[in-house]
Amino acid sequence: MKIQSFPWPDDGREARESITRVRLRSVKESFEHICRHPLVTIFVWLLMGIALSLPAGFWLVQHNIDKVVKELSTDTGFTVDLRLDLPGKEVESSADELRRNPLVERVDIVTATQALEEFQLTSDFDEVLAALDSNPLPASLIVTVKKGTEREQILSLAEKLEEQTSIASVEVDTEWMVQLRQIQQIASRLTWILSALYGIGVVFVSVAAVRYAMDSRFEELRVISLLGATNRSMRRPFVYCGTLYGFGGGVVAMCIVILALMAIEPPLQELASRYGGSVGFVAMNYVLGAVLVFIGSVLGLVGALHVTFVQMQKNSYLNRAR
């Protein structure tokens, strides 16, 4: 290693310096900037807040659909419709065979007659049915799987069963559950796409706002670069500034979501009570609020890091001094 030689002996000046104070000063400067341009700041916060609240809202919707799906689909079993003309003995043996499967907890048999009786009780088609001379309904097996069985396992078991000749069809979900799952998937993908797009939007807002901040302090940057400030210390207040913009945007987004939820909650509860009791909807909470503010800050930071880097490269403040 090279021995550090320096033109002058240290006269104690370096002991008086502190990087912490430089950082604190940068924090102060970033606050000063956002206070000095209140309109810009409010505009940026609103823009970022709106951009963040949309994916947040979508996320809430998606999360609630997930919850409903989970509550309604207990994933405890499935129904096996046997072939229409299957004799009673073979219904029994199919049931026994299923009982031997390690995944299966129990199998209840609904005979064709029972199915018909039930159907007659719940529908208005008695006359139509009475007109038929044979029972149009098949016998079926209601299979309950062991606790903790994965949905995937249930699905593959159902698939295997469907291949058996004695089995007409296997119904894992009712029709409307299938639809709900599809909606769930769409909502989930939409949430991701929206989050990505609006996230990029927030970064752009940060880039534009920080760039404006740097341009408005161009003279000062030029001067302090001549006075020996490092690129890093010149960037720092603006990086903090971008982070503050993102932070504020996150707070605004949180407020927007809370207000929106307050507006839709009464009708939502009414709807829920109509379907028997209140559904425990996932609303805004501390964790979600904190996550929003955090994500906002990170996006603001990313934009600021990028634009300060680019601006420092492009401007090379020192050489523009002439």
Added chain:
Amino acid sequence: MTTIELKSVGKEFPNGFQLFNDLNAIFDDDAINFVIGRSGVGKTTLLQIVAGLLSPTRGEVLVNDVNVSDFSRVEMLRYRKYVGVVTQNSSLVLDRSVYENVAMPLWITGMRGSDIRHRVEASLRIVGMSDAHNQMPSRLSSGERQRVSIARAIVHRPKLLVADEPTGNFDRDLAMEVLGLFDLFAERDTIVLVATHDPHLVSETQRVFELKGGTIELLFGESPEQDPVA
């Protein structure tokens, strides 16, 4: 005691323009070192090289026999803390008060607030601008502004003071008054380099270097080399 020696200093800009190729000179701190030369010969560039704001593409800048031109980034940052710069056209930040402008070099290093106040007041006193603390630079005369930028250049007690056209287009009296301030520093162990395009500012009694056609020559005054040190 500080000396600065240029050894075959050359500067070529990234665009390929070669400004000078072989500058040799010795500056020392018993009087102001003037660098004169026509506009565009490279006075600003030379001063920025000496101040560590630009690096030469060739040669050595020896400050007290230490070659600062191959300093690492960290060493260079340390070096700059010992250097005061008065820029061409007194570059004060117009939306900062006089006090804030002078405090800037100390902000950069992270000095304690009370020390900063102390130093800024002392510097403003030296240049005779004690009453202007809270004024905005835009309301000062150009002479006053230049004095503020000198206060800023000395606020961190530099060992090397570099002034680029500090007298701008001042009338002779004002220019002499400003140069008088630099004399004060030269007397106090600080090595002072002043660049000017105005040959009328200097006289044969001073140490004057002329930058011309890519070379630098001692025009008036004794060369420290030949100066027998007692």
